[in-house]
Amino acid sequence: MIETMPRPRSETLTLAKALNQGLRQALADDPKVLVMGEDVGRLGGVFRVTDGLQKEFGEERVIDTPLAESGIVGTAIGLALRGYRPVCEIQFDGFVFPAADQIITQLAKMRMRSRGAVELPVVVRIPCGGGIGAVEHHSESPEAYFAHTAGLRVVACANPADAYWMIQQAIACPDPVVFFEPKRRYWDKAQVDPTAEAVPLGRAVVARPGTDVTLLAYGPMVKTCLEAAQAAQEDGRSVEVVDLRSLSPLDTPTILESVRRTGRCVVVHEAPVFGGFGGELAARVTEHCFYHLEAPVLRVGGFATPYPPSRLEDHYLPDLDRVLDAVDRTFSW
């Protein structure tokens, strides 16, 4: 059955379905690939990203686990040590912290500890971000914690095509990968062509070319930035949007090339600005484009508060207006 599974044709998929297809493909291509987590099997995941996979590949490969994130990641490490390639699902962003120790002190460091003898091709999938009217702990953006953790690769997909390819690339990667999925974009649809040439993992892409200012974003904020760029165009401003796709490694050349052209830069993420990954981007861009910058790199993001009750999240989350406001400020500097 696995051998004869036909590669899916080009079709319109939601981001969630594209992930599902990518996981199915990975499971079919390599018998060592496993999917594990809370409710990923029979239920197919609370977002249905793993829908149907247990039925197709069995309970031994698509594993419903007990309820403990440290246990999920810790046993995934053990499975990887035995030659498997586990893909762990953390049910929601806010629930990754019980696994922080296994991810930060073990998953990230074991290869260095072994001087390269041990490889841990483990993927930790994390649905992230807000904007879905959820309760506490279900709308967070913890990427900065992991980007600062050496030994991990950290990526974030922003559209169905990237979702389909990046999840497969992450699974094929010999290093541990923390894989962020933009929850509120799960139902966005786009064409996915499995026969197309995939952009390498770790590469940023110019999602929309422009000449006046560069917006740096990843995951859920890419769409927001594209909308802002569209709106800005109507006021005659040409905004370039760079989708980072990967935070660690960071595709610095692509970023610098863009900012040197435009001379202005705004960084956008949902996570709190304070101590967030935007600081790394701003510092890096400024160091390398000091004489090209017409204005300081500005950051738009969440406030230095816990994620608020959902009736306040529209204030907390960067939206088109706040992005455009920052763009305006870079011009009025």
Add this chain to the structure above:
Amino acid sequence: MIETMPRPRSETLTLAKALNQGLRQALADDPKVLVMGEDVGRLGGVFRVTDGLQKEFGEERVIDTPLAESGIVGTAIGLALRGYRPVCEIQFDGFVFPAADQIITQLAKMRMRSRGAVELPVVVRIPCGGGIGAVEHHSESPEAYFAHTAGLRVVACANPADAYWMIQQAIACPDPVVFFEPKRRYWDKAQVDPTAEAVPLGRAVVARPGTDVTLLAYGPMVKTCLEAAQAAQEDGRSVEVVDLRSLSPLDTPTILESVRRTGRCVVVHEAPVFGGFGGELAARVTEHCFYHLEAPVLRVGGFATPYPPSRLEDHYLPDLDRVLDAVDRTFSW
């Protein structure tokens, strides 16, 4: 015995002993103050910071706990809910991660969750940093994780006097405080005057005035920067050193005032530069001092690798030469 305890006279203390005195004073001043952690009681802590406290205040107030960091912080939260002021010790920086969930999802967020009804005056003490020839997990600098976590206050002491005052201020603070102690400076000695006027928690200080360039540092790197400033003076360069003391909140005015005067800024910390707190400092300084800067803010710190074996730590840790090299680069821009 508590009532009649005399306030200690001005004396020369090591940083470790100053913390010990500060803790003793806090325990004596407020019967609700507790000290808890692994080996803090009978042993007095692996660094002897809590030496003699259990003997003086009893096992009910200076508590040897079972071996689990989540348990330590989680029960400290419960004790705080009952009106106590627990001071938790995490034995080494690298062992804070099992407590990450209790710190990030509970300790930091409970006040907001309760709309202010609940206060958690909990202090989490973390000996941090390298340079002591230790094995893995005993030399790390995890401050960026906590500075990015809204709801926490994050401070770092750099000398005995601050150690003595800041630990007492942290304990008196109604909010949770993550308190970093520079391990390799535990044995540094200085005069501590308990009758002096303490600098408020959250305030940065100019540790050494200068006119040509500002060094921003905290914890163990303050001393390194002061040494670098001394060396630079011999080459006729006037280097100002700002000891941040607090990362959250950040004393932005003091920082900006300094950089606007000097026109140059170098940030120094032991943690990996990539995604580290230096990014926040560089981005913030640049945004507010754009026209004052003669050169981009440069960052000196650890590399994007796990903390290396101790025989390599001199390469990994910022030292006088690497700080001066960055200073030189800001002038040759």
Add this chain to the structure above:
Amino acid sequence: MTLDAHTVQDTELIQLLTPEGERLEHPDYPLTLTDQQLRDLYRDMVVVRALDGEAVALTRQGELGLWPSLLGQEAAQVGSGRALGAGDMVFPTYREHAVAYCRGLPLLNVLKLFRGVDLGGWDPKEHGFHLYSIVIGTQTLHATGYAMGIQRDGGHGTGIGDAALVYFGDGATSQGDVNESFVWAASYNAPVVFFCQNNQWAISTPLERQTRIPLYRRAQGFGFPGVRVDGNDVLACLAVTRRALDLARTGRGPTLVEAVTHRMGAHTTTDDPSRYGHSEELETWRPKDPISRLRAYLSRDGLASPDFFDETDAHAKREARALRDACLALPDPPPAELFDRVYAAPHSTLEEEKAAYDSYLAGFR
């Protein structure tokens, strides 16, 4: 002495009221209640079921973001909730609506949380009812630490002291925090009662994935007593919790209570139990309904008149109606809520952000 999991015989389940409404006696758990007290327990269960149902309806109508229904767990929650003393502190999960009700916390507070108006926002001290905990298992350590605080307050162990009662589910027993709380409670002999509502499911994950022996036995591994009680029997839950709280108050340390019950509905309003064979069980559990068995007992023994049942239903309807009206009248929070509840003392960095956002908003006016 070793234990073979495959030959574990299911041991005693404490029951004082059969599904048919027959009253049983148990030597360790004597319970004498007045007719009024029995009717009050019935009313509690009927009312909370009605309030819970109203919340489900409000969610369907888009007025709440989500609702975790307690349907089927009324006896476990009312029985244990009514065992509490005024000074005790409850540490709930996100499903203890009936316990909140027993503690006198207006359920509107809970609806606020699920409407997204706030994150809980009540004062735990006011009703001896801590905030809801959504991160599974975390509250067990809070309860244990709180109990350690009770020990330090003095006067503990006299029998009149306070105790902590913490709720968690069958799935939660797999979390490290829950097991660490067992270590701490045993080590310090803390006055805490661990009340596990084993409702057979953790979302779609059946009990068997979490454990291969009855959960109450977990306590034996940590050196304190575990008790298994019929979680759909409000009288047994009351008696067993009372005894456990009494042990705690008198310095005899922690107890784990496993209340065997059933989540009769979906995990939450966003869940689809038809995907994981949850419905098959309903047939076996419906006859064990916690309310019908008490009603049968009250009627059979003439402890309540037909009018009482009608009045109770009418009262429940009124309560539900009032809850709905209050919910729909809830105002949205002002943006200031974002910034003003994070820290008790001023935090300069956050204040800078607030000022910047205020002037940004002012730009729109």
Add this chain to the structure above:
Amino acid sequence: MTLDAHTVQDTELIQLLTPEGERLEHPDYPLTLTDQQLRDLYRDMVVVRALDGEAVALTRQGELGLWPSLLGQEAAQVGSGRALGAGDMVFPTYREHAVAYCRGLPLLNVLKLFRGVDLGGWDPKEHGFHLYSIVIGTQTLHATGYAMGIQRDGGHGTGIGDAALVYFGDGATSQGDVNESFVWAASYNAPVVFFCQNNQWAISTPLERQTRIPLYRRAQGFGFPGVRVDGNDVLACLAVTRRALDLARTGRGPTLVEAVTHRMGAHTTTDDPSRYGHSEELETWRPKDPISRLRAYLSRDGLASPDFFDETDAHAKREARALRDACLALPDPPPAELFDRVYAAPHSTLEEEKAAYDSYLAGFR
């Protein structure tokens, strides 16, 4: 059925060799060894004690940063280590030097770690011996996951399959991870043996702070067998571990072994046990020394000649001497080690940092 902690009687301790060197039989743990095998076990213990002592000396002389001595735990480690099959995988803490020795891992590798030359750096596959784990308890989940991998490889349960053996201390039993590994191992019936060396101390923290009942009973709370063995009896440790591994290999799931032993020295070379009353115990434990009792048995029953003991001591001295020489000859690692072992695939950001640092260093040449 409840359990009162204060009336827990200390239950059966598996022992095949008394402190006086008397050989006992146990129905569940038959053990027949050749004289040669018995002498080999003796030699193992003498050699590892010598190597361990040499490492302590090297630390005193500043050649190692730190050393966690295994003094007193030789029987627990050699007995369990010699029970392993070639295909089994060991997950050690930071103290299993004797197990490393039994697995054929040159101890120089371990000295490298404590000298700060690397962080471990050996290939776990080569000797079926995983890297040392310093973060308490983490390795128990790795072992359990590894065992789940064994189950998925096929051929498992036939008795010839592999198993995982994980070591941890008495203090570690309080960590969430260790308890989660019990949940997982029980839930999946994984072929893993949990070997707890209860050496009575976690640095300065006595066993009583971690638990109020014998640790082997923890397993009962999770539904799998727990066994208590005299950890200073190499024969009992061998027999008990063999049986546990056999259960794992034959699809009968996990076992917890509590080896009751004693840390006869300091926690590590930087520890000062005089501060916490550790020395008081030494008198009671010294007569139970794991080596002397086997020596007594070998001599009394004439299983070894006086020459053998002399030869063994001489051999141990030579080994220790060789280890010292090799340690002193260890070169410091080059800076490239900093960057080249982090990722398997190229990582552009780290490469940029490496290039920058290389040119920085070049500036000094």
